[in-house]
Amino acid sequence: MNFLKSTLSRKNLMALTGLFLCFFLVIHLLGNLQLLLPADRAAESFNYYSNLLSGNIFIKIISYVLYFSLIAHAADALYITLRNKRTTVKYAYDNRKQASKWYSRNMGILGTILLIFLVIHFKDFWYVYKFGVIPYDKNGNKDLYVIVVHAFKSWWYVLIYILSMFALGFHLLHGFKSAVRTLGLYHPGYAAFVQKFGMIYSYVITIGFAVIPVYVHLTQFGLWN
Amino acid sequence: MRVHLKIWRQKDAGTAGKLMDYELDNVDNHMSFLEMMDTLNEQLILKGEMPVEFDHDCREGICGTCGMMINGQAHGPVPGLTACQLHMREFEDGATIYVEPFRAAAFPVKRDLKVDRSAFDRIIQAGGFITASTGQPAEANTILITHETAESAFDSAACIGCGACVATCKNSSAALFTSAKIAHLAKIPQGEKEAAKRVLKMVSRMDEEGFGHCSNTEACEVECPQGISVLNIARMNWEYTKANLLKD
Amino acid sequence: MELDAKIPEGPLEKKWSNYKAQAKLVNPANRKKLPVIVVGTGLAGSSAAASLAEQGYPVYSFCFQDSARRAHSVAAQGGVNAAKNYQNDGDSVYRMFYDTLKGGDFRAREANVYRLAECSLNLIDQAVAQGVPFAREYGGYLSNRSFGGVQVSRTFYARGQTGQQLLLGAYQALMRQVAAGKVDLYSRHEMLDLVVIDGKAKGIIARNLDTGAIERFAAEAVVIATGGFGKIYYLSTLAMGCNGSAIWRAHKRGALMACPSWTQIHPTCLPQAGDYQSKLTLMSESLRNDGRIWVPKLANEERQANDIPEEERDYYLERRYPSFGNLAPRDISSRAAKERIDAGFGVGAQRNAVYLDFSKAIQEQGKDKVKEKYGNLFSMYKKITADDAYTAPMKISPAAHFSMGGLWVDYELMTTIPGLFAIGEANFGDHGANRLGANSLLQACVDGYFILPYTLANYLSGELKKERLTIHHPQFELVEKEVTGQLERLCQINGTKTTDYFHKQLGKLLYDQCGLSRSEAGLKAAIKGIQVLREEFYKDLIVPGTQGEINAELEKAGRVADYLEIAELMCNDALSRKESCGAHFREEYQTAEGEALRDDENYCYVSAWEWKGENTAPVLHPEPLVFEFIKLSVRSYS
Structure with missing residues (x-):
């Protein structure tokens, strides 16, 4: 299968998995935005939503695609990075950074930060929800809301989230556009549109996700309580 | 003006190289960068030292022979220029200037600043042409090509094959070079016929030559003396996927 | 020595077809027994090597550059002429033939020049098929512009990089043959001598420039396509590596040199700025379509160009040659510029230039239109001089450019050494004593694609039965x-x-x-x-x-x-x-x-x-030029 080994196909895999993750982030954010509702309504709505997701067969399939995408995206990135190590030679004096954005050159580092974040994130919520002991709310849904709120009690945990979301933001800022290019959108007009769209998308996702822990922390434990 | 040069000296591909220091004080700011190098070499020869070997030929920015990293940037600090078009007026009196060869695993150093870019030729050999033997073609106006298509094909075809895109790429990817030829020929009706075969062969050859992945950082477009657009890379990607999906 | 140009019999327009009809051929099965050496990979060399390989001859191709694509044909800017008469402005093969002959001051062979004009038609077809992105009208038809020395628009162009695009077409055709295993390409190899055995060219000695190794190559014919030697003037529009060594070594082995002193000094180049200067960059002659050339009427003028009022400007080409004006042929334009500069009217810091002014064109056509036509030339000008030619006139000056002279060849492009051919700028060609703009790309291509493949076969057919010599001779x-x-x-x-x-x-x-x-x-x-x-x-x-x-x-x-x-x-x-x-x-x-x-x-x-x-003094062998079909006239452009 020469086709699958080629540099372009490997990048296509990165692009497809990356774009799926982008799509997933939208669903995830829409769910999380419920946390911005007044506390009692937020709890009810968020827990109902979480329960809905875990029961639905359609969502199940999506979640398997999600797991695959995450692993494939990371593994492929590792493969590509290792191969590129062999194709390059170091300069004694290097000022090439003038020619491109820092985040476009450091997708690997941003991605690694995101991977570490995901481990924490999965451990604290996904694992707890799936395999942990968890109280039920008055509607009989697992009370994930309590867990979430509790997690954002400490300011350093909130800080980790915010920093990770910025890493995500920069990762998306390059990743979204890059993925669409890799898939072959070459028309100058549409390419320019996608670039703008990708920028707005990245800002929305970053701010959306970053605001939630801050809001929860401030309203439940901080100044606004 | 006076410049302090730190130039990469390397005997051959098998020997380790290093930066060496040179002082040059009779530099005129209207000199081109390569004329400054000529002046240095003249002095080295008269001192009985070996001059710095560097690639150059037309000295008007079109042959693509010259290419070096000047202060860590491909073809130097001014975008859109080849090294031969760079002039000393871009540097300050007393400046320290680093000069290194273009680097990539696929571009081994031959000596000093001279590198082997024959991998580019082999990528073209793999399919960067239209199969039209001498004597076969029909009257030129038989197939119409709109003004816009011709201009856009020209934009892709303007590549001079200097290798700055590879040198400036963090992955040493030859995507811009390869895609420019693929896009040029795919855009016009004469080249469209064998577009699928062409893209498969050229990409596979590009990979075999040991160039890296394209990460779309777009540094190549910035450093390209001809301003070849990164959208050519997107075009190559599209042609490649299409060719694979529709392959018999 | 009696020089025989071997001009075929018959009327002018029949000579080439008569030749082709009678030329001897080599059977396809036999072609692979007859290797050919082609030195140089510019337009002439690449097109010849590719065309010969397509026919089935094993070809050894050589260039001193690190890639065949870098040969100096790449730098030709303005365009390539062809008598297609797409503009319906009275062009024809005959008109082009006459223009070229007159442009060369009637110092070329009628039959050769006619063939050049005749084959120009096929060249455009060939180049378009190879993917050369010539300029097009909005409807999709090919576009033309006019060039110096003619009154019709017959020049095909790809912005200001026509040479590059034509060369890439030929280079790609060559690469196709390399991939097919029919051409062995030796880049970074310089021909250092010709091997003549029993009076026939049978091989070359080349130096591998990357290792210094001296290598031998044997073949049944040697084709020299190494371009011109204008770099002899040191300051020229040529590339640093351009040289006359291959033709000179061939000359010393017995090939005659024809009219070596006929060097075209191109009128529109960037002036010299200092002693360190290594090269004078050419600005395409096409600029003279819309640019007006002038010098101040006042000697040693101190004012900036834009401060000099209209009535104090001397548009000397328009004044001296009213019917051709700024489009007067190159030799005439260059000489007129030199005359003004020598008389003290030169401009620029070194007073060695004249103005090329676009203000009228910008006024009449708009900056955008001018930019579309000449944008890359204007930006090139800015890159080199740091001046903006949209706001102030360019400063230009004459520089050595093209060698009309070269190895003497007959109608078959064969030198006086049997088996040694010279094509493109390397030969004494079809341009006479002065070459018209956009004719050099044409000649190089026509020699390589359409002429040599016929004439070489005619020679090689005679070599088939002879013993194959090896490099151990x-x-x-x-x-x-x-x-x-x-x-x-x-x-x-x-x-x-x-x-x-x-x-x-x-x-x-x-x-x-x-x-x-x-x-x-x-x-x-x-x-x-x-x-x-x-x-x-x-x-x-x-x-x-x-x-x-x-x-x-x-x-x-x-x-x-x-x-x-x-x-x-x-x-x-x-x-x-x-x-x-x-x-x-x-x-x-x-x-x-x-x-x-x-x-x-x-x-x-x-x-x-x-x-x-x-x-020892060289010996002159004059080859009389016989004009059967046209009458010599005084070449007047006024």
């Missing part, structure tokens, strides 16, 4: 020894002056005495000067390093050693031609108005020179 041994001996000699002089020093001295001498205008006294002095310089060269040259390694200085030294000999022949050639024609302007032979005074009675011939050995 004693003559190869001998020539190789001479080559290494010469390289050794250059490396061991160990003097105090670099190659560039000698090249610059030679260039200046030649430009002053054998450039835009020549005189008997000047040429005689130049010959003495060259001899002295040559002696000094072999006494006081310094070449660092050895011959067994990468050594750019040794490459240069070898080329300059040849230039020092070519220069003398150029001066002898210019001295012997006691008339003015085209680019060859002898001060003693001019009209009262300062125009060239041709002497058809005594000098209507091609001067072919024979090498008689070092320090």
Whole structure:
């Protein structure tokens, strides 16, 4: 299968998995935005939503695609990075950074930060929800809301989230556009549109996700309580 | 003006190289960068030292022979220029200037600043042409090509094959070079016929030559003396996927 | 020696088809037994190598550059002529033939020039099929522009990079044959001598420039396509590596050189800024379509161009040549510029330039239109000079550009050594004493794609039954020894002056005495000067390093050693031609108005020179030019 080994196909895999993750982030954010509702309504709505997701067969399939995408995206990135190590030679004096954005050159580092974040994130919520002991709310849904709120009690945990979301933001800022290019959108007009769209998308996702822990922390434990 | 040069000296591909220091004080700011190098070499020869070997030929920015990293940037600090078009007026009196060869695993150093870019030729050999033997073609106006298509094909075809895109790429990817030829020929009706075969062969050859992945950082477009657009890379990607999906 | 141009019988328009109908062919199965060497990968070399390989001949192709794509054809800007008459403005093969012949001041063969115009039609078809993105009208038809020396629009162009695009077409055709295993391409190889066995060209000695190794190659025919030697002037529009070595070594092995002094000095180049200058960049002649050339009416004018009012500007080309104006042919434009500069009206810091002004075109057509037509030239101008030509006129000046002279060839493009062919700028060609703009790309392509493949077969068919010689023949041994001996000699002089020093001295001498205008006294002095310089060269040259390694200085030294000999022949050639024609302007032979005074009675011939050995005078063999179909006229552009 020469086709699958080629540099372009490997990048296509990165692009497809990356774009799926982008799509997933939208669903995830829409769910999380419920946390911005007044506390009692937020709890009810968020827990109902979480329960809905875990029961639905359609969502199940999506979640398997999600797991695959995450692993494939990371593994492929590792493969590509290792191969590129062999194709390059170091300069004694290097000022090439003038020619491109820092985040476009450091997708690997941003991605690694995101991977570490995901481990924490999965451990604290996904694992707890799936395999942990968890109280039920008055509607009989697992009370994930309590867990979430509790997690954002400490300011350093909130800080980790915010920093990770910025890493995500920069990762998306390059990743979204890059993925669409890799898939072959070459028309100058549409390419320019996608670039703008990708920028707005990245800002929305970053701010959306970053605001939630801050809001929860401030309203439940901080100044606004 | 006076410049302090730190130039990469390397005997051959098998020997380790290093930066060496040179002082040059009779530099005129209207000199081109390569004329400054000529002046240095003249002095080295008269001192009985070996001059710095560097690639150059037309000295008007079109042959693509010259290419070096000047202060860590491909073809130097001014975008859109080849090294031969760079002039000393871009540097300050007393400046320290680093000069290194273009680097990539696929571009081994031959000596000093001279590198082997024959991998580019082999990528073209793999399919960067239209199969039209001498004597076969029909009257030129038989197939119409709109003004816009011709201009856009020209934009892709303007590549001079200097290798700055590879040198400036963090992955040493030859995507811009390869895609420019693929896009040029795919855009016009004469080249469209064998577009699928062409893209498969050229990409596979590009990979075999040991160039890296394209990460779309777009540094190549910035450093390209001809301003070849990164959208050519997107075009190559599209042609490649299409060719694979529709392959018999 | 009686020179036979082998012009076919018949009426002018039938000569080439008659030739093709009668030329001998080689059976496809036999072609693979007849290897051919092609030296040079410019338009002529690449197109010839690719076309021959397509026919089935094994081809060895050579270039000194690191890639075939870098040959200096790549730098041609303006366009390529073809008598398609797409513009319906009265063009025809005959008109193009006449324009070219007249442009060359009636110093070329009728039959050759007619063939050039005839084959121009196919060339455009060929190039378009290869994917050359020529300029197009909105509806999709090919577009044309006009060029100097003609009154029709027959020039096809790809912005200001026509040479690049045509070369890439030929290069890609060549690469296709390399991939098919039919061409062995030796880049970074420089031909250093020709091997002649039993009077026929049978191979070459080349130096691998990356290792210094001397290598032998045997073949049944050798094609030289190494371009012109205008770099002999040091300051020229040519690439640094352009050289006359291949043709000169062939000359010393018995091939005659024709009219070597006919060098075109291009009128629109960037002026010299200082002693360190290594090259004069050409700005395409197409700029003269919309640009107006002028100098101040006041000598030693101090004001900036834009501060000089209209009535104080001297549009000297429009004044002297009202019907052609700024589109007067190159030799005439260059000479007119030199006349103004020498008279003290030059502009710029060194007072060595004239203005090329676009303000009228910008006013009439708008900046956008001008930008679309010449944008890349304007940006190139800015890159080099840091000046903006949209707001102030360009400063331009003449510079050595094209060698009309070269190896003497007959109608079959074969030199006086059987089996040795010369194509493109390397031969004495179809341009006579002056080449029209956009005809050089044409000639190179036509020679390589459409002429050589026929004429070479005609020769090779006779070689089929002969014994195949190998590189182990004693003559190869001998020539190789001479080559290494010469390289050794250059490396061991160990003097105090670099190659560039000698090249610059030679260039200046030649430009002053054998450039835009020549005189008997000047040429005689130049010959003495060259001899002295040559002696000094072999006494006081310094070449660092050895011959067994990468050594750019040794490459240069070898080329300059040849230039020092070519220069003398150029001066002898210019001295012997006691008339003015085209680019060859002898001060003693001019009209009262300062125009060239041709002497058809005594000098209507091609001067072919024979090498008689070092320090021996070369021998002139005139080939009379017979005009059967046209009447010679005074070449007037006023």
